[in-house]
Amino acid sequence: MAANPTDVGSAEGIFGGLNATFNGTSxxxxxxxxxxxxxxxxxxxxxxxxxxxxGSHAALRRPPSALPTESKKPGQKDDADEARFSQGLELTDAIMFPLIAAAMLSGLYYLIQWLKDPAILNEVLRWYMSTMSVASLLTLYAHGMELGTSFVFPRFFRGRDGSLRKVDQKAKAVAGVGAETNPLPGPFAALAYSGRARKAVWGLRSLLTRHWNIKFFVHGVFEEKAKIKFAHMMALLLSLATGLAYFSTSSPFLSNMLGYGMCYGSFLVLSPTDILIGSLVLIGLFFYDIYMVFYTPYMVTVATKLDVPIKLTFEAASRKSILGLGDIIVPGMLIGWALRLDLWIHYIEKIKYESTDLTILEKDGASGQVVKRSENKYKEVKARYVDVKGKWGDALWTRGTLFLTRYRQLPVELAAADFPKPYFYASMVGYLLGMVATLTMLLVFKQGQPALLYLVPGVLGSLLLTALVRGEMKEIWTYTEDGSLDTVDVVVDLDGDGKDINAIGKLRNGVVDKTKDKNDDKKDSEAKAKADKSAQDSTHKGDKAKKGHRIFLLSLDAPTDGEDDE
Structure with missing residues (x-):
């Protein structure tokens, strides 16, 4: 790629690297x-x-080292909802990712060569990318609006005397020291200077924080229930407007917004299941990136000829630099996994062990008969999970004067969100060092550089080095998101330091049955699900016999004000 003497150019393809070529004598x-x-x-x-x-913080969810929340708040997704929208990468993905990326990149390259003029291809791809990115952009906009709302209308904040205040939307009051009816914190409180103004503020707060129940049903085709906020409805309009505006104008700023949306959405739905799979995916794309940048013309040609949101474009004066979405999504997936690893370790440290008298059933090796014996073992008791997302506004306003004071006494909701993040911060530093190394190589060699050549060692190396220094190599290799660690009522043996060294089995009514096959739990769950479905079908049939059946439904209901506040 040729660049003007005053330009710094860079190119990126699908799952590719940051590249640049220079002209001139500087x-x-x-x-x-x-x-x-x-x-x-x-x-x-x-x-x-x-x-x-x-994106990493938005992708946080209950770790397998914690029990599900005791009571799910309205609008809060449960574990089944989280699992439905997230997809753990498997070992086959480590092979397929580079192959699919190579096939797409080479296919686009030869299509460009055949078309001569990529204008038609640009129009088709811009329409496709702007359409497909609307859902991700909707999520980004909605979460951004909710974040902004939490800063203006926090649930907790400090008064001038440092006392903690809690906003009660249903009662339209603020609990704490003295009677208070102003829900605005700090300098915003001056906006609600009169009774009329406060009434308007409470109404606005209700509009922005209330959840609406939306139901969509088509008989035999589709059935969905969800809780949405005003932010989601506004985000839908904004995301559609952004997609249409980009398709009409091809603005670099709007292209970047679509790119940010795709990155954000990818972090929510894609994740390496464990460190091995994450490492293999990154290493596979590491070699792919090197080959495509250094040994083929595919990467530079596709990135410079196609004007579609597969990259982020940054401009300053007459200079331009381009960063591919692959350089964000690929290492970003592992960084998000590292943050969930931190949360898992945090709840591991909260696990307690209760001494339990139990009966163990096992088969005698010689006779094959079931033998019953009594022993005193320890039952693993996990702490209940407290949702850590959406607390940034509360955390800011509970810091006190100038947001600098840190108070030890915090509500459970806020204290849970303040957990140690050594692996997340280490991987972010590794990513930063990798990006700096890439930019340095661009300056030194004045030719295209694959960013994953530097980002992959930076992120992977920082994670493994941190685990080695902290003596947690076992933990980082044990953590997985395949569901195998999500257990309850497990009986274990403890060592002299009070750490579990051996899982005996699962406790059922004071009995540990070691004669059962390891797949029995799965069979029991499947049988229960089948029975539940049969019961539901019977109920539906009864309803149909009495009242007929529903064909189509689309409804939006608003609950009582404050009934489901936050």
Whole structure:
């Protein structure tokens, strides 16, 4: 790719790297001293790391080391909802990712060569990408609006005297020291200066925080129930408007918004199941990126000829730099996994062991008969999970004066969100170092560089080094999101330090039956699900006999004000 003497160009393909070529006689020192260049690369770093940070926190969910929440709040997804929308990568994906990416990239390259003019292909792909990215952009916009709402209308905040206040939407009051009816924190409180203004503020807060129940049913085809907020309805309109505007104008800013949306959505639905799979996926794409950038013309040609949101474009003065979505999504998936690893370890440390007198059933090796014996073992008791998402506004306003004071006494909801994140921060630092190394190589060699060549060692190396320093190599290799760790009522043996060294089995009514096949739990669950379905079918048949059956339904219901606040 050729660039003007005043330009810094970079190219990116699907699952590809950050590349650049230079024209002119400027030295590396000259570029570093150039303010425009520095602003450009700072924007690139901030954009990439910002969306990874947000997406990783949005992808948090209950770890298998914690019990499900005792009572699910309205609008809060349960474990089944989270599992339905998330997809753990398997070992086959480590092989298929580079192959699929190579097939798509080479196919686009030869299609461009055959068409000569990629204008038609650009139009088709822009329409496809802008349409497909609307759902992801809707999620990004909705979460962004909810975040903004939490800063203006937090559920908890500190008064001027440092006392903790809790907003009760149903009672339209603020619990804490003294009588208070102003739901706005800090300097915002001045906006509700009169009774009329406060009434309007409470109404606005209700509009922005209330959940609506939406139901959509088509007999024999589709049935869905969900709880949405005002933010989701506004986000739908904004995402559609963004897609239409981009298709009409091809603005780089709107293209970046679509790209951010696709990255954000990818973090919510894609995740390596464990560290082995995550490592293999990254390593496979590591070699793919090197080959496509250094040994083929595919990457540079596709990235420079196609004007579609498969990359983020950053401009400063006359300079331009492009970062591919693959350089964000691929390492970002593992960084998000690292944050969930931190949460899992946090709840592992909360597990307690209760001494239990139990009966163990097992088969005698010689006779094959079932033998019953009594022993004193320890039952694993997990802490109940407290949702850690959506607490940034509350955390800010409960810090006190100038947001700097940290109070030890916090509500359970906020204290749970403040858990240690050593692996997440280590992987973010590794990503930053990888990006800096990439930009440095661009300056030194003045030719295209595959970013994954530096990002993969940075992220993987930081995770493994942190585990080695903390002495947690066993933990990082044990953690998996395949569901095998999500157990309850497990009986274990403890060592001298009070740590479990051997799982005896699952406790049922004070009995550990070691004669049962390991798949019996799965069979029991399937049988229960089948029985539940049969019961539901019977109920539906009874209803049909009495009242007929529903063909189509689309409804939106608003609950009583404050009934499901936050």
């Amino acid at each position: 030295t590396a020192l000259g570029f570093i001293q150039d303010l425009d260049f520095m602003v450009l690369e700072l924007k690139l770093l901030a954009g990439a790391m910002g969306i990874i940070y947000l």
